[in-house]
Amino acid sequence: MSVDTPRRIVLLRHAKADWGQESDHERPLADRGRQDAPAAGRRLAGTGIPIDLVLCSTAARTRETWKLAAPELPKRPKTVYEDRIYEASLGELIAVLNETPDDAANVLLIGHNPGVHALADALAGDSEGDLLPRMNRSGFPTSAIAVLTFTGGWKSVEHGVGRLVDFWTPHA
Template identity: 70%
Template sequence: MSVAEPRKIILFRHAKADWPQVTDHERPLAERGRMDSAVAGRKLADSGIPFDLALCSTAIRTRETWKLAVHELPHRPKTVYEERIYEASPGELIAVLNEVPDDAQNVVLIGHNPGVHGLAGILAGTDEDDSRDRMNLRGFPAAAFAVLTFTGSWKAVEPGVGTLVDYWEPED
């Protein structure tokens, strides 16, 4: 794959989590989160994006979100569970993306707010429709995802490099 070909970054926030008496990292999905994860997976499948790699936080709620969403995809990408995604800032998430091998064209990152929402806004230099307004209207709720495109090496991912081409969130 040439670095001149457009790449896609899908920033996917974990679905709604429950609040049992466990540490934040160990919080599981709520029933609503389990349903929304499957719906988000179908929406990702409908996008037709062939994912080469999934980078997922090690938190229980992100792992459960991805497990339910990936089941809906026609092709299961390689998944890497990355501790650095948990509670990461946008800059820390960029550092993770900078390590993606250039043979991966399309990457989905399953993480947490405020990092995922912040990263979507920072990477999106321009947008082609009302995606940015929709993304910012409700603050990137649970199970939402943003699709950004860029051209170049993963090492070149930096603020303003991308174009926000789609945004989806589950219905209330």
């Protein structure tokens, strides 16, 4: 696959998590999260984007979000559970994307705020319509999805490289 191939970065914030006695890393989804995660999966399927690779945080709430969203897709993509996505800064998330193999055209990253929102905002050099201001007003709630497009290899992912072409929240 050429580095000039159009690529998509799909960002999914984990579904609503519960606050219990567990450590933050082990927090499970709340009831609302267990309802919203399949809805996010249906939205992902509805985009028609053939996801080649999923990069998912190792936190319980992100793994559970993916477990409930994945069955909604027509085909389950390869999934890599990546420790560095949990509590990742913007720079760490860009570094993870920069290491993505160029044979993956469409990557889904499942992570946490504030990192996922910061990543979407930083990569979006422009957007369709009012998507960027709408995303920034919303604060990137749980189960939200942002889709960014760019051309080039994964090593070229940096500030302003993408175009925000879709933003969805389950409770809009």
